[in-house]
Amino acid sequence: MVLDSVPVGIWRACDEARAGIRSWDGESSAVFYSAHSGDTHLIDALAVELHELLSARPMSEPQILAALADVVEPGCEAEAASELHEHLLRLKGFGLLRESLD
């Protein structure tokens, strides 16, 4: 039996979410309105950064981590990877990002 490679989750920005994001210079938080749910969420600046990053091109979690390497504390990569996964799932729940299998 030949095993295929394990499918990798690819994260994309929800394009329609762009109109519902507002942030202010120098602030660590931003707000996001989901037209889908009608809810408004307080999100952190990283969420906005992730949306912008994934708007440029879809990425896997390792690729996202690599793109954020400059802001991850050295030696904390494993914890950052775990936190990132939770963060991505939360933003998916808000309707800011979506995930598909490659």
Add this chain to the structure above:
Amino acid sequence: MKVSDLSESDLRGLLRQGNLLLQISPFVARIRSDVHKVAHEIALMYGDFTVCQPEVFADFHVEVAREAGLRRWVSPLARFAFDGKRSFVPLPAAQAFPMIEWGLNWCVAAHAHQYLVIHAAVIEKGGRAAVLPAPPGSGKSTLCAGLVNRGWRLLSDELALYDLATGLIHGMARPVNLKNASIDVIRAFAPEAVFTVPVPDTTKGTVALMRPSSGSVLRAQEPVRPAWIILPKYEANAEAVLSVHGKAETFMLVAEQSFNYDIHGLRGFNAVADLLDQCASHTFTYGHLDDAVRVFERLAAEPAS
């Protein structure tokens, strides 16, 4: 014609016929009441307001009428009605005037969806408005009452009407609703201010209304560009401290304190964000009104950004 041009007897007649049309810009309210003392309190609180002719279109038709039967005479009760439909529970007739005030607030909050209606006091100086959104108990109305007795113009102590198209804020310059200890605080702070007789044992405790200044009423039709959103918090004997507050966090509070934010959807979201764009955002803790007045004076003296 102003309310002050009418005798209490005239006012009582108009109220009984349902022909008292008060201009509470940007609205007109038609008021009917058979509760005797309402005319006196309207004369006291609304003296500078314009009375419209009976044929003028009224946005809100409100009534506070005595309950029928024995309760008309024994511990009389009165009930609020909107568009002829009796609403809310009957309350002691002594609360008739506060009931009209609360009822008018409800009318605006529940129907004026051409605005984003924010639960906030609004005052103005030098063409710039300070919006004070806060949950009950934060000292918002007390601070508002203090400042409007020291030269700030009153737009509202309760409802900021944010025009989604222009970004300007309207207010009605209606009487300021004070509760419990705040009544004596403002009486001591502004002995010249005019109040209704305090009504005890309401659902909000003891309440009294403070008459708005003539200047505020005369300018009630002038909307104002908001410049500051200030989240007040009263703490006994605290120093007055004004601190910058994150706009995203302020956004969430303003949305939470808006009666119709959800109705407006993305438009409401953008309206609140635009409001934050054009305002500085602060928290303000205070324990003494004199200190608060000084802080607000400094704020008003700063050049517009």
